[in-house]
Amino acid sequence: MASKRELTLSDILPHLKLDDTGWYIDYQGVTLRSAFQPVVSITHKRVVGYEALLRATDSIGQPIHPHTLFASAPGKNIALALERLTRCVHFANFAQAGLDQGWLFVNALPRLFRSGWPYGTFIDELCAHFELPHRRVVIELLEEPATDEALFERTVAALRERELLIAIDDFGTGFSNFDRIWRVRPDIVKLDRSLVARMAIPGADHQFATQLVTMLHQAGTMVLGEGVETDDELLMLMQADVDFVQGFWLGQPHASPRTAAAAAPALIDAMWARYRTRASGTPGLPVDFSEFEEAVLAGARIFRATGDLAMAAQPTLARPFARRVFVVDAEGNQHQHSIAADTATEAERLSPLFPDTHSNWSRRAYFKQAVAAPGRVALMGPHYSLTEGKDCYTAAVAVEAGSQLHVFCVDFILDVPHPDDGERID
Numbered sequence: 001m002a003s004k005r006e007l008t009l010s011d012i013l014p015h016l017k018l019d020d021t022g023w024y025i026d027y028q029g030v031t032l033r034s035a036f037q038p039v040v041s042i043t044h045k046r047v048v049g050y051e052a053l054l055r056a057t058d059s060i061g062q063p064i065h066p067h068t069l070f071a072s073a074p075g076k077n078i079a080l081a082l083e084r085l086t087r088c089v090h091f092a093n094f095a096q097a098g099l100d101q102g103w104l105f106v107n108a109l110p111r112l113f114r115s116g117w118p119y120g121t122f123i124d125e126l127c128a129h130f131e132l133p134h135r136r137v138v139i140e141l142l143e144e145p146a147t148d149e150a151l152f153e154r155t156v157a158a159l160r161e162r163e164l165l166i167a168i169d170d171f172g173t174g175f176s177n178f179d180r181i182w183r184v185r186p187d188i189v190k191l192d193r194s195l196v197a198r199m200a201i202p203g204a205d206h207q208f209a210t211q212l213v214t215m216l217h218q219a220g221t222m223v224l225g226e227g228v229e230t231d232d233e234l235l236m237l238m239q240a241d242v243d244f245v246q247g248f249w250l251g252q253p254h255a256s257p258r259t260a261a262a263a264a265p266a267l268i269d270a271m272w273a274r275y276r277t278r279a280s281g282t283p284g285l286p287v288d289f290s291e292f293e294e295a296v297l298a299g300a301r302i303f304r305a306t307g308d309l310a311m312a313a314q315p316t317l318a319r320p321f322a323r324r325v326f327v328v329d330a331e332g333n334q335h336q337h338s339i340a341a342d343t344a345t346e347a348e349r350l351s352p353l354f355p356d357t358h359s360n361w362s363r364r365a366y367f368k369q370a371v372a373a374p375g376r377v378a379l380m381g382p383h384y385s386l387t388e389g390k391d392c393y394t395a396a397v398a399v400e401a402g403s404q405l406h407v408f409c410v411d412f413i414l415d416v417p418h419p420d421d422g423e424r425i426d
Helices: 009-015 066-071 076-097 110-115 122-129 149-161 178-184 193-200 206-218 231-239 264-280 289-306 309-317 348-353 365-372
Strands: 017-019 022-027 030-041 046-057 103-108 137-141 165-171 188-191 222-225 322-329 378-384 391-401 404-412
Touching (some): 009 076, 022 076, 046 066, 046 076, 046 264, 066 076, 076 103, 103 165, 188 193, 206 231, 231 264, 289 322, 289 404, 365 378, 365 391
Parallel strands (some): 137 165, 188 222
Antiparallel strands (some): 017 022, 322 404, 391 404
């Protein structure tokens, strides 16, 4: 088999071999095989793709980790040959399964892009030979620095012109950052399993996961959580609105895509049953957001009649979870100090942000919504409080007081003691 030049599909096909476990190739003392792991769409409740994983063994049958195999390749030509051979084995095994639907996820190394693979006809030949439309192939770009970022971007553009889908792999570790996402605009971002595990540990702020997924969605990409192994990881990702999941929770990878996904339907039903149980449970005090609206309206009525913020704050701060009351004018400017609940103290580490008079809150969503619909309560959250240094909800309503428009605002913190029983919500 050619090794001094780039391999073509016609060079590779004669070396494909088939046994009881599927197609494989022997190359320079290494045997290359495939294993597949299903990718599940949480919303659609079905398997929508399969990641092709390399299973390499040496001449005596000992496994070789893919990273070790490519890192030890003597020269870029050999690394490129290994990548093409692996890709051909994956396509052959995926085609052998005869699946009419579903994506095939295959890895690509950015450092090999200079060798011209995506610009050539190899991927086109693979799709044509194995009768797999380009739109069913997801190219996973491993998160590592490319030697030429401009070339990397042109390569991604060439892939996209072929209607291939682009995924950023291993986001949340190593080289991964938002910069490449802004520039590449991938179809899918895969959250690395180490990030998934960290976000799911007991005591972790699961709101971080939600905000991360929201940011990625706003960047125009779907989100996949990989390496899911526990119920806690799965439920955290579901609550964060992740689109897809894969991992050992759904079963071990297998040489056959169909076998790998065989248990998925029952597991998906179990996944949603666990989620419904978690969602309907009450691990802490239930939060009725209508209470926020009532608290704001109670104070706003008094403020509209008297213009006295201190008087208006009294009934509001007597409500559960109400932490701080303040008023801003029609331009969002705060002229009076906030009035805090007796238990509230400013976070000392945020002391440069006090006093809070002369602040302008016009950029906040609650202000914009309240001004747009006077008399109607607007609610924003959870968001980071610049007075408490933690997540809070803010409810606001625009009212006329003293012939001028004011916006009456209340911050609610959900981890303070409830006045009835002193329990905490965490």
